[in-house]
Amino acid sequence: MDTSIDISGKTYRILRLLGRGKGGYSYLAECDGRQAVVKQIHHEPCDYYTFGNKIEAEQRDHERLRTAGIRIPQMLSIDPDAERIVKEYIEGPTIFEMIRDGASAEPYLDQVRDMAAKAKAAGMNIDYFPTNFVVRNGLIWYVDYECSEYTDKWNFENWGIRYWSRTPEFDAYLKDRKPIVTIREERLTAEEYIDFLKRTDLGSQYPKERFGERIATLVQTVSISLTARDEQGLLVGVLFALTDFAYWLYVTDLGVDRNYTRRGIGKRLMRTAHRLAGGEKDIAVYLIANENAVPFYEKCGMKKADEVMKYNHIEWTEFTVT
Numbered sequence: 001m002d003t004s005i006d007i008s009g010k011t012y013r014i015l016r017l018l019g020r021g022k023g024g025y026s027y028l029a030e031c032d033g034r035q036a037v038v039k040q041i042h043h044e045p046c047d048y049y050t051f052g053n054k055i056e057a058e059q060r061d062h063e064r065l066r067t068a069g070i071r072i073p074q075m076l077s078i079d080p081d082a083e084r085i086v087k088e089y090i091e092g093p094t095i096f097e098m099i100r101d102g103a104s105a106e107p108y109l110d111q112v113r114d115m116a117a118k119a120k121a122a123g124m125n126i127d128y129f130p131t132n133f134v135v136r137n138g139l140i141w142y143v144d145y146e147c148s149e150y151t152d153k154w155n156f157e158n159w160g161i162r163y164w165s166r167t168p169e170f171d172a173y174l175k176d177r178k179p180i181v182t183i184r185e186e187r188l189t190a191e192e193y194i195d196f197l198k199r200t201d202l203g204s205q206y207p208k209e210r211f212g213e214r215i216a217t218l219v220q221t222v223s224i225s226l227t228a229r230d231e232q233g234l235l236v237g238v239l240f241a242l243t244d245f246a247y248w249l250y251v252t253d254l255g256v257d258r259n260y261t262r263r264g265i266g267k268r269l270m271r272t273a274h275r276l277a278g279g280e281k282d283i284a285v286y287l288i289a290n291e292n293a294v295p296f297y298e299k300c301g302m303k304k305a306d307e308v309m310k311y312n313h314i315e316w317t318e319f320t321v322t
Contacts, residue, residue: 003184003185003186004142004217005029005038005082005084007038007077007082007086008077008078008079008080008086010031010032010037010077011031011033012029012030012038012086013030013031014027014028014029014038015027015028015029015030015233016028016182016203016229016233017180017182017229017231017233018037018231019131019180019231019306020042020180020231021131021132021144021146021303022043022127022146023039023042023054023057023058023139023146023299024039024040024041024042024054024083024085025039025040025042026038026039026040026216027039027040028089029070029086030212031087035089035091036076036086036087036088036089037089037143038084038085038086038087039058039084039085039086039087039089040083040084041054041055041058041083041084041085046176047284049284051083055078055080055083055085057146057233058078058080058085058145058146059075061145061146061147062075062145063123064122064125065142065145067122067124068118068119068121068122068124070115070118070126070142071139071140071141071142072141072143072145073087073089073090073141073143074087074088074197075087075088075145075300077273084190085145087143087145088145090134090136091134091136092134092135092136092137092141093134093135093184093309094129094130094131094132094133094134094135095108095130095133095134095135095140095164095186096129096130096131096133096163098135099130099160099164099165099166099170100174104165105130105164105165106165108133108135108140109164110321111139111140112128112133112156112160112164113141113156115140115315116128116144116155116156116157116160119150120150120155121147121231123149123150124147124149125147125148125149125150125151125154125155126142126144126146126147127144127147128154128155128156128159128160128161128164129160129163130139130163130164132144132240170305179230179231179232179260179313180227180231180262181228181229181230181236181237181260181263181265181268182228182229183226183227183228183237183265183267183268183269183272184224184226184227184229185224185225185227185276186225186226186227187219187220187225188216188219188225188227188235188238189261190216190218190219192235193215193218193219193238194212194215194321195235196235196238196255196257197255197321198321198322199257199258199259200255200256200257200258201255201258202238202255203320203321203322204252204318204319204320204321205290206321207314207315207316207317207318207319208317209314209315209316209317211319213322218240218252219240222240222241222242222252223241223242223243223276223278224239224240224241224242224243224249224273225238225239225240225243226238226239226240226269226272226273226276228256228260228265228268228269230260234257235257236257236259236265237255237256237257237260237265237266237269238253238254238255238269239251239253239254239269239270239272239273240252240253240254241273241277241279243283245277245278245283246282246283247282247283247284248283248284248286249273249277249278249283249284249286250283250285250286250287251270251273251285251287252287254266254269254270254287263296267299267300270285285302286305286308287302302306
């Protein structure tokens with residue numbers, strides 16, 4: 001997803017990924033000082049669900065849910081050609097996040113059962129998985145528009161309830177779930193980058209001299225600034241690079257949160273930077289790698305070079321960001 005997109009004559013600035021569902025990716029976005037959710041329809045295969053026209057289904061299901069009296073976000077705009085929908089943003093934790101973090105969903109069971117009764121009366125099931133329900137001011141909102149024809153098998157009591165507490169099914173999902181990480185161009189503040197350094201192996205690669213001042217300059221002026229964030233918006237990867245966008249790309253900084261290594265994030269950052277600079281047919285990539293990182297860069301297709309020269313008389317007092 002681009003950092004900004006146009007929908008129905010308005011420009012939305014993408015802030016972060018909220019989540020991936022069966023039908024699309026949902027992003028938190030901002031337009032005219034107000035936050036909204038932009039859903040980009042995808043056509044990735046789903047083993048247990050068959051879709052027709054997804055945009056038409058979203059419109060139809062939104063109307064069915066609204067008519068049934070189920071609390072849902074308002075649909076603000078729709079772009080059928082780009083397969084994008086803009087929805088009201090309901091700020092708050094999901095039921096899934098609450099259960100994952102040790103809270104109980106018990107106070108909200110009466111509300112979801114009320115929704116289930118209304119859905120059944122309208123001849124449909126909603127998706128009762130707890131990622132689809134957000135709590136705001138004590139009320140739960142069904143933030144997805146997807147619904148299906150009613151069957152006992154997929155109603156709340158026979159299926160959904162299994163995931164509304166720390167059941168074996170919930171824990172199995174949590175264990176097998178792979179967090180979604182989004183790569184995007186983004187300028188960081190010095191404070192956020194310094195906090196990120198504490199969670200990586202990059203914290204020892206800078207000299208102590210005027211550290212804060214120079215990091216502030218770095219994040220503001222570097223040619224390419226890429227971030228990787230998880231579904232909660234946590235910064236888990238960073239790449240900074242210099243380029244002339246014609247021949248050369250020099251990667252100055254590449255780091256990944258220690259809890260997110262070996263998931264391909266570094267490779268994705270490298271590929272994205274190369275593409276932004278102009279692509280492999282035009283752009284040569286250079287960098288300085290410590291010996292522990294050499295195997296990673298070799299897996300990226302890089303080779304050691306002999307022709308690089310340097311002029312270095314800067315003051316350098318070693319330290320580690322903590």
